[in-house]
Amino acid sequence: xxxxxxxxxxxxxxxxxxxxxxxxxxxxxxxxxxxxxxxxxxxxxxxxxxxxxxxxxxxxxxxxxxxxxxxxxxxxxxxxxxxxxxxxxxxxxxxxxxxxxxxxxxxxxxxxxxxxxxxxxxxxxxxxxxxxxxxxxxxxxxxxxxxxxxxxxxxxxx
Numbered sequence: 001x002x003x004x005x006x007x008x009x010x011x012x013x014x015x016x017x018x019x020x021x022x023x024x025x026x027x028x029x030x031x032x033x034x035x036x037x038x039x040x041x042x043x044x045x046x047x048x049x050x051x052x053x054x055x056x057x058x059x060x061x062x063x064x065x066x067x068x069x070x071x072x073x074x075x076x077x078x079x080x081x082x083x084x085x086x087x088x089x090x091x092x093x094x095x096x097x098x099x100x101x102x103x104x105x106x107x108x109x110x111x112x113x114x115x116x117x118x119x120x121x122x123x124x125x126x127x128x129x130x131x132x133x134x135x136x137x138x139x140x141x142x143x144x145x146x147x148x149x150x151x152x153x154x155x156x157x158x
Contacts, residue, residue, distance in 0.1 A: 016054040023050035132156065 022131060024047030031037040037046070128136040132154060133147035147156040 012055065012058050015058065016051040019054045020047040020051035023047050 024043050027037050027041070027046040028043040031043060037043055082142070103143045122138065124138055125135045126138050128134060128141065128147060133149050135148040136156075137144045137146040137148075145155045145157055147154060
């Protein structure tokens with residue numbers, strides 16, 4: 001977090017000083033025009049207070065963005081809030097394929113018989129090579145009949 005704040009410290013100081021000078025100039029102009037400064041506070045005090053208020057508001061905005069970003073990332077990655085999970089009850093699995101990731105099968109375990117090496121370990125939803133559907137499932141050795149269009153999985157008897 002400090003890596004993001006420290007390079008921008010110069011901008012924060014500049015912003016604070018600009019607002020401080022503007023507050024001083026406005027309250028001094030008001031004092032010259034009316035004979036007294038707003039709320040009878042000296043223009044120099046207005047300027048100094050504005051610098052600190054600018055720093056405080058900037059710090060509060062950084063904290064707010066950090067908290068809001070953390071909360072949004074928690075909700076975005078929580079499985080409870082992801083729609084379209086699980087079977088629909090009609091025998092068709094209507095999961096959102098955008099949330100699926102490639103599955104890499106682990107190697108053989110101790111004591112298991114040796115298996116023939118697969119052509120590839122990649123198992124994923126990829127662009128349909130036939131062009132009839134958006135995505136088709138590749139099971140590591142070939143294309144399956146499982147296809148997906150707009151996030152809905154179905155079977156395509158090619």
